[in-house]
Amino acid sequence: MKFDFKHKAVSATGENGSNGYGARVLVVDDNVQNVELVEALLVSKGYQVIKAYSGKEALKKVEEVLPDIILLDIIMPQMDGYEVCRRLKEKKETRFIPIVMLTALDGVDDKVRGIEAGADDFITKPFQKPELLARIKSLIKMKMLFDELENAQNVLFSLALALDYNDPYTHGHSQRVSELSARLAQYIGLPPSQQEIIRNAGILHDIGKIATDKNILHKPGALNINEYRHVKEHPVIGERICKPLKFAKPLLPIIRGHHERYNGTGYPDGLEGEDIPLGARILAIVDVYDALTSVRPYRGEIPSEVAVEVMKAEALKGYWDKELLKAFASMLKENEEELRSTSITGSTSVFREYD
Ligand SMILES: [Fe+2]
Numbered sequence: 001m002k003f004d005f006k007h008k009a010v011s012a013t014g015e016n017g018s019n020g021y022g023a024r025v026l027v028v029d030d031n032v033q034n035v036e037l038v039e040a041l042l043v044s045k046g047y048q049v050i051k052a053y054s055g056k057e058a059l060k061k062v063e064e065v066l067p068d069i070i071l072l073d074i075i076m077p078q079m080d081g082y083e084v085c086r087r088l089k090e091k092k093e094t095r096f097i098p099i100v101m102l103t104a105l106d107g108v109d110d111k112v113r114g115i116e117a118g119a120d121d122f123i124t125k126p127f128q129k130p131e132l133l134a135r136i137k138s139l140i141k142m143k144m145l146f147d148e149l150e151n152a153q154n155v156l157f158s159l160a161l162a163l164d165y166n167d168p169y170t171h172g173h174s175q176r177v178s179e180l181s182a183r184l185a186q187y188i189g190l191p192p193s194q195q196e197i198i199r200n201a202g203i204l205h206d207i208g209k210i211a212t213d214k215n216i217l218h219k220p221g222a223l224n225i226n227e228y229r230h231v232k233e234h235p236v237i238g239e240r241i242c243k244p245l246k247f248a249k250p251l252l253p254i255i256r257g258h259h260e261r262y263n264g265t266g267y268p269d270g271l272e273g274e275d276i277p278l279g280a281r282i283l284a285i286v287d288v289y290d291a292l293t294s295v296r297p298y299r300g301e302i303p304s305e306v307a308v309e310v311m312k313a314e315a316l317k318g319y320w321d322k323e324l325l326k327a328f329a330s331m332l333k334e335n336e337e338e339l340r341s342t343s344i345t346g347s348t349s350v351f352r353e354y355d
Helices: 032-044 055-065 081-090 108-117 129-165 173-187 192-204 207-211 225-231 234-242 246-257 278-292 304-315 322-334
Strands: 024-028 048-052 069-073 099-103 121-124
Touching (some): 055 081, 069 081, 069 129, 081 099, 081 108, 099 129, 121 129, 129 173, 192 246, 278 304, 278 322, 304 322
Parallel strands (some): 069 099, 099 121
């Protein structure tokens, strides 16, 4: 049977409902007979079976097919199952695919090695058919839950990016803030997990602007007090939008706090100094830098080096974490080729409160 794997995954919900049947199972074993045995059993239960006879071939098939679950032999020539498992669990795109190690080995040490490599489950050969089927079914259900979570995350990210790209003035702002904030986080030595949180918060930080009146957002010139109050609601609305999603939990204080100022004059909570979460302090600096170096309805864009000087001058008022701003300036200096070199056009003022 031949499958067109270039199509979007026949997910674990499959054609046969939510019980996992119809899902794609990659069977990896250098022993052809073993593969055929498992294939016959799974096909009879309605699964789609993809076969690989070596570790290398397995990695290739995973890339082509993105299976819903992998049954992986441990002892194979060249690349063994541990190595295949480790490589798949290291990659963002494949780390949530459940891996069951099928092995004749029964030793505790082998299981420990498998767990260290990231295996989700083990079945000892010769396997009991009902046991194998039950494990596959339950792991596919787990994968379905991950897929749902991932879909929710993607929807939210797409919404934030669409909002941004549809705005002629902020076009690409969230993505740039996300990238540059993550780079600053790395530059000051934060661990990769923190960098990732800051990267994601960067994408979502202004999602609350979905509720902001576009006429006010794009208004050239100063905002009146009511307009300003309206714009200032966006960090709290953003937090509320993201709150129901579990993955967004660590991002919430950053989204809510990205307009706080180090001297306590920011909003929504008027937090001061290190009471402002570090991620929010990072985002606040990069957010303003990107706003300065982009066109706004009330002014043109400002060259990077000028923007940094403006921010250093403003820092005297205590808006930002001075140490972070210093680190940001050195990071930019070390990457000067990436700095923009455009001139100011029609500038009236460089700041407006809602940037
Ligand atoms: Fe904002």
